[in-house]
Amino acid sequence: MSGPFDTVSDEAIGEGTATDAYFRRTERTLEHAGKNPRVVAEVTVDQFPTGEFDALAGVKDVANLFEGRAVDVDAIPEGRLFDGGPVMRIEGPYLEFARFETSLLGFLSQASAFATRALEARRAAPDSQVLSFGARHVHPAITPLVERAGLLAGMDGFSHVAAGEVLGREAGGTMPHALMLLFGKGEQEAAWRAFDEAVGEDVPRVALCDTFTDEVDETLRAAAALGDDLDSVRIDTTGSRRGDFRHIVREVRWELDAVGREDVDIFVSGGITPDAMRSLRDIVDGFGVGSYVTNADPMDFALDIVAIEGEAISKRGKLSGVKEVYRTADGGHHVGLADNEAPADAEALFEPLVRDGEIVAEFDVDAAAARLREDAELVDLE
Numbered sequence: 563m564s565g566p567f568d569t570v571s572d573e574a575i576g577e578g579t580a581t582d583a584y585f586r587r588t589e590r591t592l593e594h595a596g597k598n599p600r601v602v603a604e605v606t607v608d609q610f611p612t613g614e615f616d617a618l619a620g621v622k623d624v625a626n627l628f629e630g631r632a633v634d635v636d637a638i639p640e641g642r643l644f645d646g647g648p649v650m651r652i653e654g655p656y657l658e659f660a661r662f663e664t665s666l667l668g669f670l671s672q673a674s675a676f677a678t679r680a681l682e683a684r685r686a687a688p689d690s691q692v693l694s695f696g697a698r699h700v701h702p703a704i705t706p707l708v709e710r711a712g713l714l715a716g717m718d719g720f721s722h723v724a725a726g727e728v729l730g731r732e733a734g735g736t737m738p739h740a741l742m743l744l745f746g747k748g749e750q751e752a753a754w755r756a757f758d759e760a761v762g763e764d765v766p767r768v769a770l771c772d773t774f775t776d777e778v779d780e781t782l783r784a785a786a787a788l789g790d791d792l793d794s795v796r797i798d799t800t801g802s803r804r805g806d807f808r809h810i811v812r813e814v815r816w817e818l819d820a821v822g823r824e825d826v827d828i829f830v831s832g833g834i835t836p837d838a839m840r841s842l843r844d845i846v847d848g849f850g851v852g853s854y855v856t857n858a859d860p861m862d863f864a865l866d867i868v869a870i871e872g873e874a875i876s877k878r879g880k881l882s883g884v885k886e887v888y889r890t891a892d893g894g895h896h897v898g899l900a901d902n903e904a905p906a907d908a909e910a911l912f913e914p915l916v917r918d919g920e921i922v923a924e925f926d927v928d929a930a931a932a933r934l935r936e937d938a939e940l941v942d943l944e
């Protein structure tokens with residue numbers, strides 16, 4: 563069944579037709595040969611620690627993928643950091659999960675990539691408000707992935723309305739340049755005032771102040787037009803006009819303060835990167851971050867069989883045998899065989915996710931965000 567948009571349905575993902583064709587041929591061949599052994603497969607990016615940590619996300623969707631399947635799945639909980647070794651282990655008859663490999667890897671690859679970038683942005687300005695603005699850069703069907711990654715990373719909010727409905731959170735936002743243009747050049751006050759009159763009490767009054775004239779000029783006009791109602795200004799100066807952006811923002815702050823409006827916050831957006839955040843965080847109150855998160859390359863997760871009927875095995879380049887991963891007391895990441903003794907004072911990271919088709923883990927976003935915050939403090943991310 564196909565709808566008006568080029569998306570694969572939830573049913574296709576759940577039934578396993580959202581798969582690479584070679585898995586269907588593998589199923590047919592194994593059934594023909596009467597082979598369906600019990601295997602253990604692991605999902606990895608790197609076999610050994612590399613010194614670079616990434617954030618794990620997408621685990622909830624994988625759990626839902628395996629609900630009702632005769633498999634056991636263990637995984638690092640969503641929101642933990644990992645560096646080499648498996649992030650997930652699936653055990654069961656191979657034909658129970660062969661066809662789900664493609665979707666499983668896709669769930670983890672994209673969500674973890676977004677979460678890792680979002681965490682970098684969050685950590686670049688720990689005391690500022692950071693909002694996710696990247697929904698416009700991805701297919702609308704996966705906007706909840708972007709916004710959830712932002713929440714996992716500890717961002718303060720996001721812009722996409724339908725993603726908010728999926729996540730059970732309300733989207734935030736104020737005004738686009740389109741609104742300013744529709745009121746017209748020279749009529750910025752009319753636009754800001756109409757917005758102030760039209761929207762609910764709970765919506766912060768953030769005036770967009772870069773559309774037609776100088777940022778300082780529009781900021782002072784917004785302050786005069788809205789008076790005490792004005793909460794913040796948003797400066798989104800287009801790239802071709804940016805020059806020394808820090809200087810522009812400092813001028814805005816200076817002139818606001820000069821007219822006694824120390825209470826008005828400054829929020830910046832447009833191509834904001836962690837470097838930009840570090841260079842502006844002492845003079846701005848908040849950032850909107852989009853493309854830095856959504857431009858993340860998908861993580862190169864792979865699923866590999868590591869044991870068949872209890873016997874360790876692997877293809878060349880992969881490590882055989884069932885493994886466990888640990889957070890060591892010094893914040894390191896250790897990969898070892900599950901049967902071997904754990905390193906002293908280390909915490910085993912795998913937790914049960916699915917037991918014989920039943921989901922046994924919780925997926926609270928706030929809890930995952932708290933785990934990520936703690937893990938990021940323990941681990942050396944620099």
Ligand SMILES: O=P(O)(O)OC[C@H]1O[C@H](OP(=O)(O)OP(=O)(O)O)[C@H](O)[C@@H]1O
Nearest residue numbers: 695738739798831832833834851852853
């Ligand atoms: O650059 P990113 O980090 O991806 O940020 C996302 C977008 O948010 C801002 O747009 P704005 O709402 O001002 O867009 P508009 O010009 O369409 O109003 C900014 O100019 C970016 O286009």
